[in-house]
Amino acid sequence: MFWIICAATTIIVGLAIMAPLLRRGQAAAEPAAAFDLRVYRDQLREVERDLERGVIAPEDAERLRTEIGRKVLDADRRMAQAATGGAGGRGLLAVALLAMLFAGAAALYLREGQPGRDDLPIARRIALAEAAYDSRPSQAEAEAEAPRPQAPEVPADYASLIQQLREAVAKNPDDPQGLALLATNEMRLGNMAAAREAQQRLIDLRGDDATAGELVRLSALMIEAAGGVITPDAEGVLARALRKDPAHPQARYLLGMLQLQNDRPDRAFPVWRRLLEEGPEDAPWIAPIRAAITDLAWLAGQPDYVPPAPLPGPDAQAMAAAEDMSPEDRQQMIAGMVSQLEARLAQQGGTPEEWARLISSLVVIGNADHAREIWTEAQTRFAAQPEALDIVRQAATQAGLTQ
Structure with a gap:
């Protein structure tokens, strides 16, 4: 059905483009030569009438006939040329150009599009999104498949201090301040798995007293260690953070990201919309939300949404x-x-x-x-x-x- 509609649309558009070209070619071929030819023939008849009335001499009439005859032959020749190379030539050129355009469009679609993909009603799309959500890898699987970032160059004295910190935490694993400091520095070094492990130990140590901010930080480290994938394990930590503080902005931002990763823009849009409207404008999550919110609104079925303008502040x-x-x-x-x-x-x-x-x-x-x-x-x-x-x-x- 899709290809039938495309073919019909192509034919209609092609005829609409060619029709004015053909009409213009026909209109341009006739007037100049045909009009001149009618004028010259009228002039010949006028010469004959003047000769019969005695207005001009026979030798003048013969000279005028010869001169007008040359013009008639020239007009005939121009009409013949227009008939063979005018409208028909332009029509063929139009057809050739349209064929090239349509062939290029078809080649581009076959390369970049998905011609063999079936139509996806909304119910089917939601079902596929749920299937993708249920089949996410575990944290261990995602970390094993995640690309390893290039380690930054570290000054020798800083590397020595980090090693001392690791040894101190190993000797005193129940020190919350040491665990928090280790998680921060391992993250700065790009050791996301080690940072996640230290933060996890801190959360386990605090138990039910862990704050929403600490839980969100653990979830963010798990996402980074998994190469950006929000695994079921990271989602569980994020849910704990939102139970402690439903208004936590970073947790809500990650919740919207989770919905986007699982092809549910209809769920992500209201979360990010509220964050954008609450601000503040200098919050780190506002810039990526503002860059994506218009497209996200369209995908969520709200194409008329207009994001709020940045709130004014001191310069x-x-x-x-x-x-x-x-x-x-x-x-x-x-x-x-x-x-x-x-x-x-x-x-x-x-x-x-x-x-x-x-x-x-x-x-x-x-x-x-x-x-x-x-x-x-x-x-x-x-x-x-x-x-x-x-x-x-x-x-x-x-x-x-x-x-």
């Missing part, structure tokens, strides 16, 4: 100037920026992320009472938008304005 000069300020002046500058944000929201409105930022900033500068007033106003403004209100409510909760 580099303002930040540099703030470093040289006294604490009082710096506080005054921050208060001025908060006032500008509040004035703009009052006059022009804004996104829920900007309202959340205003509430958080007011609490930071010690104006919690006014922050409560803004929170009350935001509840009215976003009452009909539950998702937007949740963003502002989260900021109010973190600021201690809600119970």
